[in-house]
Amino acid sequence: MKPIFDIQFMISIVPEILKVVPVTLNITIVSMFFAIIVGLISALVRIYKIPVACQIASTYLSFMRGTPLLVQIYLAYYGIPKILDYAHTYYGWNIDVNGIPAIVFIYFAFTLNVGAYLSETIRAAIQAIDKGQMEAALSIGMTTWQGLRRIIFPQALAVALPSFGNTVISLIKDTSLAFMISVVEMMGQAKILGARGLQFFEVYIVVALIYWIICIIVERTVIRLEKRVKQFERGRSI
Amino acid sequence: MSQENLLEIVSVDRTYVDTDDNTVEALRDINLTVRKGEFLTIIGPSGCGKTTLLRLIAGLDRPEAGEILLAGEKITAPDPQRGYVFQQGSLFPWLTVEKNIAAGLKARGVYQENKADVAQFIELIGLHGFAKSYPHQISGGMAQRVAIARTLINRPVALLLDEPMGALDTFSRADLQDKLLELWENDGTTMVLVTHDVDEAIYLSDRIVIMTPRPGKISEILDVHLPRPRQRGDAEFMALRKNLLEKFHLASSMPQPEYAI
Numbered sequence: 001m002k003p004i005f006d007i008q009f010m011i012s013i014v015p016e017i018l019k020v021v022p023v024t025l026n027i028t029i030v031s032m033f034f035a036i037i038v039g040l041i042s043a044l045v046r047i048y049k050i051p052v053a054c055q056i057a058s059t060y061l062s063f064m065r066g067t068p069l070l071v072q073i074y075l076a077y078y079g080i081p082k083i084l085d086y087a088h089t090y091y092g093w094n095i096d097v098n099g100i101p102a103i104v105f106i107y108f109a110f111t112l113n114v115g116a117y118l119s120e121t122i123r124a125a126i127q128a129i130d131k132g133q134m135e136a137a138l139s140i141g142m143t144t145w146q147g148l149r150r151i152i153f154p155q156a157l158a159v160a161l162p163s164f165g166n167t168v169i170s171l172i173k174d175t176s177l178a179f180m181i182s183v184v185e186m187m188g189q190a191k192i193l194g195a196r197g198l199q200f201f202e203v204y205i206v207v208a209l210i211y212w213i214i215c216i217i218v219e220r221t222v223i224r225l226e227k228r229v230k231q232f233e234r235g236r237s238i
Numbered sequence: 239m240s241q242e243n244l245l246e247i248v249s250v251d252r253t254y255v256d257t258d259d260n261t262v263e264a265l266r267d268i269n270l271t272v273r274k275g276e277f278l279t280i281i282g283p284s285g286c287g288k289t290t291l292l293r294l295i296a297g298l299d300r301p302e303a304g305e306i307l308l309a310g311e312k313i314t315a316p317d318p319q320r321g322y323v324f325q326q327g328s329l330f331p332w333l334t335v336e337k338n339i340a341a342g343l344k345a346r347g348v349y350q351e352n353k354a355d356v357a358q359f360i361e362l363i364g365l366h367g368f369a370k371s372y373p374h375q376i377s378g379g380m381a382q383r384v385a386i387a388r389t390l391i392n393r394p395v396a397l398l399l400d401e402p403m404g405a406l407d408t409f410s411r412a413d414l415q416d417k418l419l420e421l422w423e424n425d426g427t428t429m430v431l432v433t434h435d436v437d438e439a440i441y442l443s444d445r446i447v448i449m450t451p452r453p454g455k456i457s458e459i460l461d462v463h464l465p466r467p468r469q470r471g472d473a474e475f476m477a478l479r480k481n482l483l484e485k486f487h488l489a490s491s492m493p494q495p496e497y498a499i
């Protein structure tokens with residue numbers, strides 16, 4: 001009897017899949033980095049109720065949360081070149097639209113998408129910190145920004161950590177959508193390998209296992225960080 | 239103590255709207271002058287607006303009407319000139335004792351030249367050996383002393399203390415009171431202390447401001463002429479205590495206004 005799947009083949013393709021893991025991690029890290037900035041700015045704008053910017057942020061959040069990620073990716077993929085082309089033609093911006101690698105559109109879409117989710121997390125975390133902390137900071141002579149950076153952010157980060165970890169894990173899994181605009185990450189590579197010998201099932205098992213392992217590593221890391229951070233939370237109320 | 243005025247609180251009102259849209263007159267028509275270098279205590283039952291008044295002086299909140307002047311200048315924002323010690327613990331949990339105390343210096347970019355002050359203040363508040371401890375590793379009494387040092391290192395002209403001893407046991411309380419007097423006598427910092435402990439008020443203050451709630455108002459200002467250092471068991475101390483308790487009792491049991499429904 002033939003085995004249901006070909007272990008030999010699966011082992012043989014592991015190195016080929018692992019070869020593109022850096023692409024997945026690259027998308028995750030770059031998008032996460034910019035998403036934190038976007039999330040932080042849109043959170044602060046809403047916390048401090050800065051006119052106009054606050055409304056823009058709310059609309060942005062609502063749109064990002066109300067439309068599918070895949071649609072957002074296509075919007076970036078087809079929309080950005082169109083806009084740049086327009087700018088090129090009518091405003092003389094000197095951009096070679098065709099020279100932009102597809103991964104840039106992925107960065108863009110993921111940054112805005114994840115930024116929207118992080119914004120909510122960051123806002124809730126900052127607001128969970130005792131108001132007295134900021135007042136204490138101000139009254140000993142810190143500026144609002146110093147108070148945020150030195151006192152509020154570290155504490156808010158601790159609060160946000162679990163939710164932050166979940167966002168990273170979602171993002172890692174969502175990077176699999178990048179192959180839709182022909183960025184060769186794990187899914188893209190899987191398609192290529194699978195098509196070679198028509199052994200799609202085996203390929204996807206390998207891909208699934210690799211995603212799983214990466215996510216477990218991230219999860220463990222977050223739990224370890226949480227434990228480190230917890231010790232400061234025991235702060236008494238005096 | 240000089241007769242020079244440091245703080246002038248002129249016709250201050252502050253009303254809050256709570257979650258049910260009821261208005262709470264936390265302060266109504268407050269007039270008070272605090273002299274330079276004096277130890278002033280504000281005493282009154284819970285909810286009479288003590289914290290509200292102190293927050294206004296600190297610049298953490300704005301009055302609806304009236305104004306508060308420090309050395310003739312209108313207070314509009316928090317400033318390290320007016321040190322504030324919070325009713326609830328407000329030490330920075332991620333910073334060690336030492337870094338909590340140094341935070342103000344660092345924020346204002348004057349840490350390098352005043353580095354020695356940090357160790358000196360740790361010594362002064364009796365926390366030698368705890369410089370590297372985190373707030374959750376020290377006792378409540380110690381934490382309040384750190385909070386006081388954290389503001390005093392900025393050399394404030396006035397120190398505003400909101401029931402700093404409220405959550406302490408009798409011993410830590412007496413200990414901290416003496417520490418506070420020592421700091422006051424050394425530096426001549428003007429002290430404005432909120433408390434609802436009559437003994438504490440008599441033991442520490444030059445003047446006692448009695449407040450009453452709903453609306454928060456000043457009902458009386460009492461001079462304390464007892465010589466220092468004061469003895470808690472003294473006949474004069476006890477007489478003043480009795481006098482104050484009577485007033486206090488009267489003040490807090492004044493008939494409530496009746497509302498027509």
Ligand SMILES: Nc1ncnc2c1ncn2[C@@H]1O[C@H](COP(=O)(O)OP(=O)(O)OP(=O)(O)O)[C@@H](O)[C@H]1O
Nearest residue numbers: 254255256262264283284285286287288289290291
């Ligand atoms: N931010 C706020 N929103 C709504 N009401 C408030 C607010 N702050 C204070 N109040 C109300 O104003 C009144 C005075 O409050 P305040 O905290 O100044 O009293 P307090 O004298 O410090 O009392 P305690 O001795 O309990 O600390 C209270 O009735 C309180 O409920």
Ligand SMILES: [Mg+2]
Nearest residue numbers: 288289290325
């Ligand atoms: Mg209070």
